[in-house]
Amino acid sequence: MILRMAKSLTMMKTCSSRCLLxxxxxxxxxxxxxxxxxxxxxxxxxxxxxxxxxxxxxxxxxxxxxxxxxxxxxxxxxxxxxxxxxxxxxxxxxxxxxxxxxxxxxxxxxxxxxxxxxxxxxxLLPNKMNPAVPIGDESQANVVGYIGEKRDFDFEPKDHVAIGEDVGIMRVRNLGHFTGHRSYYLIGEGAELEQALIRYTLDRLLKKGFRCISVPDIVNSFVFEGCGMQTSGVRTQVYHLDPRRHVDLCLAGTSEVSVAGYYMNQTLQAKDLPQRLTAISRCYRAETAHTAEAKGIYRVHQFTKVEMFAVASDEEQSDQLHHDFLAIEKELFSELGLHFRILDMPSEELGAPAYRKYDIEAWMPGRSTYGEISSTSNCTDYQSRRLNIKYLDDSSRTHFIHTVNGTACAVPRMIIAILETYQQEDGSVAIPDALQAYMKGRKVICKTGRKPMHFCRF
Incomplete structure (x- = not known):
């Protein structure tokens, strides 16, 4: 029996090698x-x-x-x-x-x-660039517009860590000894708020014709690189599985990678384009920033995100999808009552795959600054050329498809914006109207009255 199993494994490995060749x-x-x-x-x-x-x-x-x-x-x-x-x-x-x-x-x-x-x-070369993209570093970003109004406070607003700890829905302290840094717990209404944001976002995307897809979190490294994301080097944010047991496998930092891998080596029909997909996934990133913005849950190693992804036939169709994605993001965040601005990102901030990229930054009163909550990128045929994704036109000629992606909901960033925008003077947090139906009709997250956790050193 053992010999038969060993023989089968050998045949599987040989077959796999032949398939690759x-x-x-x-x-x-x-x-x-x-x-x-x-x-x-x-x-x-x-x-x-x-x-x-x-x-x-x-x-x-x-x-x-x-x-x-x-x-x-x-x-x-x-x-x-x-x-x-x-x-x-x-x-x-x-x-x-x-x-x-x-x-x-x-x-x-x-x-x-x-x-x-x-x-x-x-x-390793980056994509081409839309001629309308501003040239330079992040200081050259073009502010396309401001949506909503900044809230006026008649008290000193607190940051999301203080708010979350006061109402007992978040823990970010004293985690390094068993989860590592940049980790967090969401507890009670905090965890419910996370699920409410996911369901709120998904409901609206499905109504707009998106198909939901459940994706793997473990992906081969060449899919990352096919998407224009480097898996090695000083600046990489990619986690690798132990290479002694898993060759070239990584944890996905965004479901964009997994969805792009889903289309790899496919030839689609022109009549079936565009296709719009949305994925809910855990995202894993080896963040290394040591700035003040890393405080709390703003920059973490693991989080949940709702992603939008589309494949299109050509530049005209992908450009329209890109603007559609931006309009969806504006609608989602406006309905939550957030104040935010839209940035047309400059040449040095596009990343390798993007032909054009818009960022959305929400005002976070406790941090007294805007913080990125979303982005959307048109990657044209950059990713499809690396992943061999094509479509067949009416004349039976093949062309590389275009890909577009966008963040519909990055949960930690959204929680920061909501907690800091909707905090009340008594320490409670009002729940946005659009989320109340997803939280059993609850309108306010109140202090629990429980004493804060006491930690001792080992």
């Missing part, structure tokens, strides 16, 4: 599938119909497969576009330009060797 093609180097650099395992985002030596697929005698072919014209055009802008990211434009020159002047045998190196370098 069949799917991704034999790369121009002798690497076993598990030795592939994760970026080289990404779908053929730059593959063209033209192979390295003519129109017919050229056999690679050394590996028994096909040579990698790159859409060099696309890479060159992409580089020309990026020269115009100052985008923040890990890509090295000068390195890609050098590799392009070497590739274009190389013989076929040298091109085979350079193909993977050029592909890996080009994959």
């Amino acid at each position: 069949k799917h991704f093609g034999s790369l121009p180097c002798k690497l076993k599938p598990r030795q592939f650099p994760s970026r080289s395992a990404i779908g053929p985002w730059m593959l063209s119909s033209r192979h390295l030596s003519g129109n017919e697929p050229a056999k690679n005698e050394r590996s028994g497969g096909f040579r990698m072919s790159l859409d060099v014209d696309y890479i060159q055009q992409h580089v020309l576009e990026l020269r115009k802008y100052n985008r923040k990211g890990d890509g090295n434009l000068q390195e890609v330009e050098t590799l392009l020159r070497r590739f274009n002047s190389a013989s076929n045998s040298e091109k085979e060797r350079l193909a993977l190196e050029l592909s890996n370098a080009a994959l």
Whole structure:
């Protein structure tokens, strides 16, 4: 029995390796599938119909497969576009330009060797940018508008930590010894408020035609990188599972990654586009900030988020979806009675995949500043080229689809904005009208009268 099980496992591993080779093609180097650099395992985002030596697929005698072919014209055009802008990211434009020159002047045998190196370098480059995007750092963000009014207080407003502890719905202190820093508990009405926000958001998205999708929280690293998110390096926010037991698996920091992975290697029909999905998931981020804004639950390692995601056929359709997502976010936050502003984010704050990005920042009275509660990005065909997501038009020609994403509800940030906006002088918190139906008709979160927890040192 044990021998049969061992034999079955061996066959499964062999089959898996063959599937990888069949799917991704034999790369121009002798690497076993598990030795592939994760970026080289990404779908053929730059593959063209033209192979390295003519129109017919050229056999690679050394590996028994096909040579990698790159859409060099696309890479060159992409580089020309990026020269115009100052985008923040890990890509090295000068390195890609050098590799392009070497590739274009190389013989076929040298091109085979350079193909993977050029592909890996080009994959790190950011997306193109909408010409209307402001140029510069975050100080150059364009304020599109202010929604709602700041509340006037006739008492000194407290921050969300003081409010949450006073009414007994939150714990953020003395957690480092068993959960690590940047953790929190929501208790009683605090946990109910979290669920109310989720149900409130989901109900409204479903009425607008979104389909709900439940996604995995553990995703292969090449899906992250296909989405334009780096899984290694100093700035990464990605948690990795133990590589001794799980090769290249990571915890998702947003369901955007998992939903994009759902579409990976699919060819959709033009008549089925656009498609709008919403996902509720736990998000895991290795935040490293040590600023004052990290206090409380503003910047945490684990939280719940309701995400919007859409696939579209072209730039016109994705641009319309992007504005639709922004309108939905405005509607959701306005109905909750929050004061917020909308920012058209500048070139250095877009992140690698975004062609254009809007942030929404709510006024948080206890913090005396605006804090980001949402964003929405149009990623055009940046992610689909890396994840091989296409659609078939009416003439049976294939094109890369466009992706759009947006945050409908990041629970901790929303709780901060609500607690600080709706706090009362007696220490209680009024519940926004739109959420009362989701909290059994309750209108106020009152102090419990329970004594605060007392902690002792070990």
